[in-house]
Amino acid sequence: MDATLLLERLGSQIEDMRKSRGLTQVQLAYQAGMTRQKLAEVEKGSPTVAVNFYAKVLAALNAEIKVVSARRPTFEELREVFQ
Secondary structure (H helix, E strand, O other): HHHHHHHHHHHHHHHHHHOOOOOHHHHHHHHHHHHHHHHHHHHOOOOOOOOOOHHHHHHHOOHHHHHOOOOOOOHHHHHHHHH
């Protein structure tokens, strides 16, 4: 799996979590000890942002990363896509 795609997914999940908790980017950035601009980069999944910033945001959200194996879709899942 492409590293850029993984970072984009992580950033998207961070953004979803922030929004589900009713936080603005400014509020979460403050809690994580970074600028709003840096948080925006994290939420975009920027590969130029150090992993430390991703960790700070996750800590501020009281969240963690669960690593799972990537898998290919089953034939049933693919069939649903093409119906």
